[in-house]
Amino acid sequence: MKYIKYLFIALVALLILWIDLSRPIPIKFSAFGREVNTNIPTLAFNIQMGDRIVRKEFKTQLGLDLKGGSHLVFETDTSKVTAADLEDALTSARDIIERRVNMFGVSEPVVRTVQSGDIYRIEVDLPGVTDVAQASSLIGQTAQLHFKEKGEQTEEEATQSAGLAFLDLKKETGLTGKDVTKASVVFDQQTGQPQVQLNFTSEGNKKFAEITKRNIGEPVGIYLDEMLISAPTVQQEIRDGNAVISGNFRVEDAKQLATAINSGALPLPIKLVEQRSVGPSLGAVEVQRSVIAGAVGLAMVLGFMIAYYGRLGIIASIGLIIYGLITFAIFRAIPIVLTLPGVAGFLLSIGMAVDSNILIFERIKEEQRKGKSFESAIRIGFGRAIDAIKDANVTTLLVAFILFNPLNWEFLPQFGLVRGFALTLAIGVATSLFTGVVITNRLIKTFYTYK
Amino acid sequence: MFDFTKYWKIYAAISGTVILLGIISIVRWGYIYSIDFVGGTNLEYQFTPGVTEQQVKTVLDSQDVEIVTLESRSANTFFIKLSAIDEQKEATLRQTLQTRLNSEVTVIRTETVGPTIGAETLKKTAIAAGIAIVGILLYIAWAFKNVNFALAAIIAMFHDILVVVGTYSIISHFFGAELDTMFVTALLTTMSFSVHDTIVVFDQIREYRKHHGIGYIEEYANKALTDTMVRSLNNSFTIVFMLLALVLLGGVTVRYFAVALLIGTITGTYSSPFVATPVAVWLEKRNMKK
Numbered sequence: 001m002k003y004i005k006y007l008f009i010a011l012v013a014l015l016i017l018w019i020d021l022s023r024p025i026p027i028k029f030s031a032f033g034r035e036v037n038t039n040i041p042t043l044a045f046n047i048q049m050g051d052r053i054v055r056k057e058f059k060t061q062l063g064l065d066l067k068g069g070s071h072l073v074f075e076t077d078t079s080k081v082t083a084a085d086l087e088d089a090l091t092s093a094r095d096i097i098e099r100r101v102n103m104f105g106v107s108e109p110v111v112r113t114v115q116s117g118d119i120y121r122i123e124v125d126l127p128g129v130t131d132v133a134q135a136s137s138l139i140g141q142t143a144q145l146h147f148k149e150k151g152e153q154t155e156e157e158a159t160q161s162a163g164l165a166f167l168d169l170k171k172e173t174g175l176t177g178k179d180v181t182k183a184s185v186v187f188d189q190q191t192g193q194p195q196v197q198l199n200f201t202s203e204g205n206k207k208f209a210e211i212t213k214r215n216i217g218e219p220v221g222i223y224l225d226e227m228l229i230s231a232p233t234v235q236q237e238i239r240d241g242n243a244v245i246s247g248n249f250r251v252e253d254a255k256q257l258a259t260a261i262n263s264g265a266l267p268l269p270i271k272l273v274e275q276r277s278v279g280p281s282l283g284a285v286e287v288q289r290s291v292i293a294g295a296v297g298l299a300m301v302l303g304f305m306i307a308y309y310g311r312l313g314i315i316a317s318i319g320l321i322i323y324g325l326i327t328f329a330i331f332r333a334i335p336i337v338l339t340l341p342g343v344a345g346f347l348l349s350i351g352m353a354v355d356s357n358i359l360i361f362e363r364i365k366e367e368q369r370k371g372k373s374f375e376s377a378i379r380i381g382f383g384r385a386i387d388a389i390k391d392a393n394v395t396t397l398l399v400a401f402i403l404f405n406p407l408n409w410e411f412l413p414q415f416g417l418v419r420g421f422a423l424t425l426a427i428g429v430a431t432s433l434f435t436g437v438v439i440t441n442r443l444i445k446t447f448y449t450y451k
Numbered sequence: 452m453f454d455f456t457k458y459w460k461i462y463a464a465i466s467g468t469v470i471l472l473g474i475i476s477i478v479r480w481g482y483i484y485s486i487d488f489v490g491g492t493n494l495e496y497q498f499t500p501g502v503t504e505q506q507v508k509t510v511l512d513s514q515d516v517e518i519v520t521l522e523s524r525s526a527n528t529f530f531i532k533l534s535a536i537d538e539q540k541e542a543t544l545r546q547t548l549q550t551r552l553n554s555e556v557t558v559i560r561t562e563t564v565g566p567t568i569g570a571e572t573l574k575k576t577a578i579a580a581g582i583a584i585v586g587i588l589l590y591i592a593w594a595f596k597n598v599n600f601a602l603a604a605i606i607a608m609f610h611d612i613l614v615v616v617g618t619y620s621i622i623s624h625f626f627g628a629e630l631d632t633m634f635v636t637a638l639l640t641t642m643s644f645s646v647h648d649t650i651v652v653f654d655q656i657r658e659y660r661k662h663h664g665i666g667y668i669e670e671y672a673n674k675a676l677t678d679t680m681v682r683s684l685n686n687s688f689t690i691v692f693m694l695l696a697l698v699l700l701g702g703v704t705v706r707y708f709a710v711a712l713l714i715g716t717i718t719g720t721y722s723s724p725f726v727a728t729p730v731a732v733w734l735e736k737r738n739m740k741k
Binding site: 286296298304347366403405 | 495537538539541542557558559560561562563564565567568571575578579582583586587590594632633636639640642643644646647648650651654658678679681682685686688689690691692693694695696697699700701702703704705708709712
């Protein structure tokens, strides 16, 4: 039974170490005449359960201030939207921004809406992007839906573009999203394929009739955000304004497209009110500095503990390193996005984690001075220390809770930096309650036997 | 056993001086407020090849911007603080700097906070701080179950707030540290630390009372302080080590945050034996006389 327990502990320890592993370790050796050349990969799950694929990768997520990128906050103008449509308008605005951001070729962008009182904002995180002006104009651009035709061409152009039938649709027809009153999803009566039907204003109807009239046999391109959606070839002049956009849409795609067209431009006018962007060079320097600061700080703490407490100090040091590894594994597993204040919170929590050890040691020493046997000194010392440790950490957790604002209450700060600090501090303190008490206790009982 | 409570006048003098200097600094110089709270634009540009501060200033002056601060950071890097400009203006400004100074500009960092956002942040931060203070007060009231001890812990906490707030104003004036959301965060963390440290001392006093009955509060306090002093100092040392490493070697953007935390840790440690305990002893003794 005892061995099973140790085996379990060993397995957990291995798992934690594996989660912490940030790059593969190569293994090269020869044994029994065989060359072994492999590596320990970083931990990642890729499990297939029925239809669902569970994929989990463990990696250190860095915030924009450490990896470089832009954080943009747009304020929406909701004055022209009725309360009933607000939710839809915001969702649709967010979706459109998301689509535009994806077109920008950003990896892992984050787009979310944030409410503050009756002000609605859209926050956009763009890793790796530092040209705020360009990003912002792309996100906030207007007039997206256009119809384009081939128009008059020179002989040369016509031959050049023969193979690229769609690319030569460059003449604006003058028909745009403004001429559309409504877009809706309909289903083709023959094939059952979803399509997007457009209803034009009377002005739009006229324009559309003219366009189809002069382009019989030619394609007309329907563009959204300069992205070609469909380029049907006109069969005949269409006077009743019945235009459908067909394509290989899934129902969701068609719905999304209809929403996008309905919104014309963004459904809500937006304005950039806050932006923070960090160039990649600064981020890299900051990461390096934080790692060095952490290492030096930890070395000083460990050195101090060993110098002052001797053998107990070594135990505490081991406990502290285990603490650091566990906390880091938690950061990677959840995952927590590490920002610079987040790193500071983590380092601070390491400094604080030692506290529980010191409290325990001092109480044990005290009990020993009273003439208690080693066994009972540990037992009583621990018991008394734990009360103080619990009490003392409550306030830190309380402050961290308010600063982190987990329920996203709008009257409390919702800023990434403060939250990053509060979150790592809280996780650090909570973990230290566990390691300080459980692990130190075990380590002392295992290694610290009285002579 | 060292008689800690006897020298309360010295402690009062030390605390009084530090707090007074801080208050004078606040009144005289105030703070440099971060754009977090007042809105504005921070730009950090690197020029290759390097240019002089005067050159940058000349170009900026010709543009329609209001310079708050312009200072040279590390090699060829300038930190420019302006009243809020929008992103298009920033792009134009950068372009103008490039062409006029004939130097490539690399963006190290840019930040813009609109004035309304700043005001809102200020309000929200104040609310968060208020809730945290009330929460801590409630916790103290509950944890100590003794009005005098609770009161003493609260006085020590406000002592620490004053020390941090005051000293930061001095640092703000001489080193250009900005008052931002992270400072408020550091302040709240200091408060929690201050209470945390006081609890350990008071816990020990309670322990003695439990075993020896209500009696010589001064003696119990001195004994408790002797008992906890090592722990308290050692604990602070480890935190101070970490924070010192952060201040001296860590990232530039959290430097003053770490400085504020460092001051908070030191005063938080100091206030438990030298503010909270003497006050608690005095209050208890006054009670006894009645």
